[in-house]
Amino acid sequence: MAASVPGTAGPKSWKRSCYHSHGCSVEHLRTWRREREAALRSARRLQQLFSKRHLCEDTSSDGEVAMDSETTALLSEEEVSQLLRKIQRGTEDRTVSMHLLRRGLQHREIQQKFIRLEGSMSLLIGLFTSNLANLQMDAACCLHELSLSTDPAVVEACLPATSYLLTYLSGHSVALVELCLYTLGNLVVEMKAVKKHLLPQGIIPVLASCIQSPHVAIQEGVGYVLSQLLQSKEAADEIIPLVLESTLPQHMLHLVCSRLEDGIGTAVECAWGLHYIICSQVNNSLLISQRTVPSLVQLLLELSSLIATTSVEGLELLICPVVRCIGNLLAEDKTDNNELLIKEECLLKALFVFIQRFLPKHTFVVSECLWLMNNLTVSSTTSCSALLSLELFPYMLKLLCSYQVISLLVLTVLCNIAAKGTAYCEMLHQKAVLPSLVNILVVSDVEVVGQDLELLHLIFLHWPKAATDFVNHSGLYALQQHQDNLHLQERVKALIQTASRLTAVPQNDSFGTESVHFTSLQS
Amino acid sequence: MAGEETGPFRFRPTWVRYPADHPFFEDGDVHRHMYLQGLLENVTKDTERPRTSEFSCQIGGCSQVFNTLESYEHHYNMLHRNVCSSCKRAFPSTHLLDVHILEWHDSLFHIMAEKQNMYQCLVESCLEKFKSSKDRKDHLITVHRYPSDFRFDKSLKARRKEKMRPPSEESSASMDMTVEDSEQSPVDAMEIGPNESIMESGFQSGTEGTVVFPASEKWLYKSRIPPAICFGQGATRVFKGRKKKS
Numbered sequence: 001m002a003a004s005v006p007g008t009a010g011p012k013s014w015k016r017s018c019y020h021s022h023g024c025s026v027e028h029l030r031t032w033r034r035e036r037e038a039a040l041r042s043a044r045r046l047q048q049l050f051s052k053r054h055l056c057e058d059t060s061s062d063g064e065v066a067m068d069s070e071t072t073a074l075l076s077e078e079e080v081s082q083l084l085r086k087i088q089r090g091t092e093d094r095t096v097s098m099h100l101l102r103r104g105l106q107h108r109e110i111q112q113k114f115i116r117l118e119g120s121m122s123l124l125i126g127l128f129t130s131n132l133a134n135l136q137m138d139a140a141c142c143l144h145e146l147s148l149s150t151d152p153a154v155v156e157a158c159l160p161a162t163s164y165l166l167t168y169l170s171g172h173s174v175a176l177v178e179l180c181l182y183t184l185g186n187l188v189v190e191m192k193a194v195k196k197h198l199l200p201q202g203i204i205p206v207l208a209s210c211i212q213s214p215h216v217a218i219q220e221g222v223g224y225v226l227s228q229l230l231q232s233k234e235a236a237d238e239i240i241p242l243v244l245e246s247t248l249p250q251h252m253l254h255l256v257c258s259r260l261e262d263g264i265g266t267a268v269e270c271a272w273g274l275h276y277i278i279c280s281q282v283n284n285s286l287l288i289s290q291r292t293v294p295s296l297v298q299l300l301l302e303l304s305s306l307i308a309t310t311s312v313e314g315l316e317l318l319i320c321p322v323v324r325c326i327g328n329l330l331a332e333d334k335t336d337n338n339e340l341l342i343k344e345e346c347l348l349k350a351l352f353v354f355i356q357r358f359l360p361k362h363t364f365v366v367s368e369c370l371w372l373m374n375n376l377t378v379s380s381t382t383s384c385s386a387l388l389s390l391e392l393f394p395y396m397l398k399l400l401c402s403y404q405v406i407s408l409l410v411l412t413v414l415c416n417i418a419a420k421g422t423a424y425c426e427m428l429h430q431k432a433v434l435p436s437l438v439n440i441l442v443v444s445d446v447e448v449v450g451q452d453l454e455l456l457h458l459i460f461l462h463w464p465k466a467a468t469d470f471v472n473h474s475g476l477y478a479l480q481q482h483q484d485n486l487h488l489q490e491r492v493k494a495l496i497q498t499a500s501r502l503t504a505v506p507q508n509d510s511f512g513t514e515s516v517h518f519t520s521l522q523s
Numbered sequence: 524m525a526g527e528e529t530g531p532f533r534f535r536p537t538w539v540r541y542p543a544d545h546p547f548f549e550d551g552d553v554h555r556h557m558y559l560q561g562l563l564e565n566v567t568k569d570t571e572r573p574r575t576s577e578f579s580c581q582i583g584g585c586s587q588v589f590n591t592l593e594s595y596e597h598h599y600n601m602l603h604r605n606v607c608s609s610c611k612r613a614f615p616s617t618h619l620l621d622v623h624i625l626e627w628h629d630s631l632f633h634i635m636a637e638k639q640n641m642y643q644c645l646v647e648s649c650l651e652k653f654k655s656s657k658d659r660k661d662h663l664i665t666v667h668r669y670p671s672d673f674r675f676d677k678s679l680k681a682r683r684k685e686k687m688r689p690p691s692e693e694s695s696a697s698m699d700m701t702v703e704d705s706e707q708s709p710v711d712a713m714e715i716g717p718n719e720s721i722m723e724s725g726f727q728s729g730t731e732g733t734v735v736f737p738a739s740e741k742w743l744y745k746s747r748i749p750p751a752i753c754f755g756q757g758a759t760r761v762f763k764g765r766k767k768k769s
Contacts, residue, residue, distance in 0.1 A: 327539075
């Protein structure tokens, strides 16, 4: 756990997980977690992937509240109404009633009952804007519980509070500002609320000033609201232009790059926000002009040395969006890569550190790093030579035989290298790629084999001597396996011809010996 | 090398750009959302707030008791930071306090307001100014979608009403109470009963609902300290330097 590493990537900054609070067996939790993951996956496919973040600590376990969570879940509408009357009258047990209400509002049914009661929301807003500091915090927590609802009706009921939530963001109470931020971050999932209320109420300028707060908790909260706002489908039209006009992108970049010590959580949120902005392509040349690429590359270098020296957990949450930002910005036409040149070798090394660290647990990091490697090697001979001269090259060949997605990406990077011409193909040959390429031909995945054929073609084209090695490794026999595949047969045929021509071995002759080679390889 | 190629081979080095919703990003996105929903095992962290022995607020006239530094900080920032030195009202932000001081306690303001638009919009990022608070209110409702009873927008009419109240009530009057009697619609049925039951108690009082210091004592404290003296960071503020942007 992060906490075990003193002085590094601030464990303080990670939000609590609700994972431990369910109080059931590990096996049960795993199943539950798998189910949640599957649900998230299908939500993403439907473009409905949204999350809300829970912030409130439940302080009502102090013993002052006799009722437990299950009891509050069963409150009837009449009981909720009674609770509100008690709170309204301001009797002595108001604090207790508030805590009960807050616990109750963690349950969907009570949320529904609450918003149906006439005047309930204006009572809550009245308390929220009152000057009784403790009650105000309790009311803010109640609003936060409501904001977590997935029911649009509950979110809509919260909308009268937005002008106050935004007003308090300019205040000085860190705890209240943080709570308001997470409540807003949950509410902005409803795009209607954003368009109709929050944008006219000036959420973007408020966030732009709030992000300059010296408090890590507030910075992370702003990052959360921004990432929620920016990831919506309509963000490109409605929100991103406003964000780009403000000073937010520069502050976000600064927080991504400068908070490794005490605010990894902040960096994570802001990095995802930047990723969404860059994906929208609204004005990437602006971000490029703000030195986004070199700053993020520098961050990856720092992260790679952090990973090498400590055991901080969860860094993939930061590495992933940062890699995406660089990858997509490199793909922009206007990117001036000159500045990058000096650091390309270091960056490639860093990417290998990430790949080694996150395989096989988080293969998505591996794929995304390889995608970035592709964008680095497309036109840069510096990157290609760096990759060939790294000690890590053999490791890259090992990756060829791991997962289908990864093999495909590695092959593409190797193709980029081979396409640079003779010297590069000669190097590839020297680095003993051919046995691996022949091995790959054995797999059945059409895409992977297809990419392998492209690579072989490039190598034979630029460095014909490699063909002999290929044939010696039973390459021709391996090629024959794909002769009947509609998608591959043309290229297979062409390669067999080339290889045979280059090695001047008559085809018919090769079969007998090839098959012997092949079976010996298999065993 | 391009152009040399004939035949069935198609590979060309190409930069690949992925849109946010591309399947290539699926696993990473799911992982991100598992983190947001608190489903990752490795990044769990409890932030236990240390408790201290009880202590009370040292600001004169206030003796509210706290057991965590956070709750005291919150209390101080809400009630003692953006406070008008003339009428003791607390405001949630510096901007709202500035606007209040200007409109309530600057004698020049009303003279100038007759000549030009002087009422600043309450939305800090909005630079518009208005001829009257009524115009501003309309602007807040139509442009910024503010509620018609926005609590921190106090009209002069409300001010006059309050002036007629006994001083104890006025001085403890809080940040809200914009709600004019006529606006107390039936929707407010649940609204904080008589306004004061909630709103009055906190400001200069100790524990909730009980006023610790009688009004007279409060005035005594005030008379001993010159209004220009200000304790701690931004304890109370006098009329000074208006907002730069205005």
